Amino acid sequence: xxxxxxxxxxxxxxxxxxxxxxxxxxxxxxxxxxxxxxxxxxxxxxxxxxxxxxxxxxxxxxxxxxxxxxxxxxxxxxxxxxxxxxxxxxxxxxxxxxxxxxxxxxxxxxxxxxxx
Amino acid sequence: xxxxxxxxxxxxxxxxxxxxxxxxxxxxxxxxxxxxxxxxxxxxxxxxxxxxxxxxxxxxxxxxxxxxxxxxxxxxxxxxxxxxxxxxxxxxxxxxxxxxxxxxxxxxxxxxx
Numbered sequence: 688x689x690x691x692x693x694x695x696x697x698x699x700x701x702x703x704x705x706x707x708x709x710x711x712x713x714x715x716x717x718x719x720x721x722x723x724x725x726x727x728x729x730x731x732x733x734x735x736x737x738x739x740x741x742x743x744x745x746x747x748x749x750x751x752x753x754x755x756x757x758x759x760x761x762x763x764x765x766x767x768x769x770x771x772x773x774x775x776x777x778x779x780x781x782x783x784x785x786x787x788x789x790x791x792x793x794x795x796x797x798x799x800x801x802x803x
Numbered sequence: 804x805x806x807x808x809x810x811x812x813x814x815x816x817x818x819x820x821x822x823x824x825x826x827x828x829x830x831x832x833x834x835x836x837x838x839x840x841x842x843x844x845x846x847x848x849x850x851x852x853x854x855x856x857x858x859x860x861x862x863x864x865x866x867x868x869x870x871x872x873x874x875x876x877x878x879x880x881x882x883x884x885x886x887x888x889x890x891x892x893x894x895x896x897x898x899x900x901x902x903x904x905x906x907x908x909x910x911x912x913x914x915x916x
Contacts, residue, residue: 729906794846
């Protein structure tokens with residue numbers, strides 16, 4: 688079974704530029720998460736999709752961050768314009784979530800963003 | 804809303820010694836609990852999970868954790884560590900009707916020969 692795929696692995700941009708990250712979840716997984724992991728901290732949930740609908744985006748800075756999940760499969764996360772404090776690893780995860788007992792989330796390797 | 808506190812930010816340990824990583828959670832409802840491991844430059848990998856049933860949960864790589872509802876804890880243990888266990892470990896919680904997965908700040912384990 689293929690895992691969660693993310694690209695790019697690394698990105699360096701200047702502040703005020705825009706950037707986009709891509710995630711392809713495990714086939715058939717209904718739930719998709721985007722997390723932000725700042726160095727030395729635990730992952731923080733940015734947005735959670737169930738199929739192509741948003742379940743939780745309460746911690747997404749909507750003035751600069753946006754995310755979409757077209758057709759309930761792939762997802763993109765965009766930052767425009769980027770700030771220095773956006774430097775972090777952006778993790779995508781997916782989960783079947785059809786069965787309440789099947790709650791494991793599978794993570795991609797992440798995209799390391801450096802804003803200079 | 805749920806929250807997770809990992810009580811130790813760094814744990815140095817000698818090879819073949821035991822290790823315990825402490826995790827406490829806060830929630831007003833029933834929860835599911837997880838431990839994830841993150842090796843350098845890799846994504847998060849599930850070590851073990853508690854959903855229901857026996858409070859002692861065994862995971863991969865010889866790790867186990869015990870759920871203690873009265874103390875709201877889910878401590879992770881391994882009786883004998885290897886150099887390859889050097890990594891960051893995250894405790895996570897989700898409320899059973901929420902599915903939002905919240906993480907602690909992480910514990911860095913460094914195993915020395």
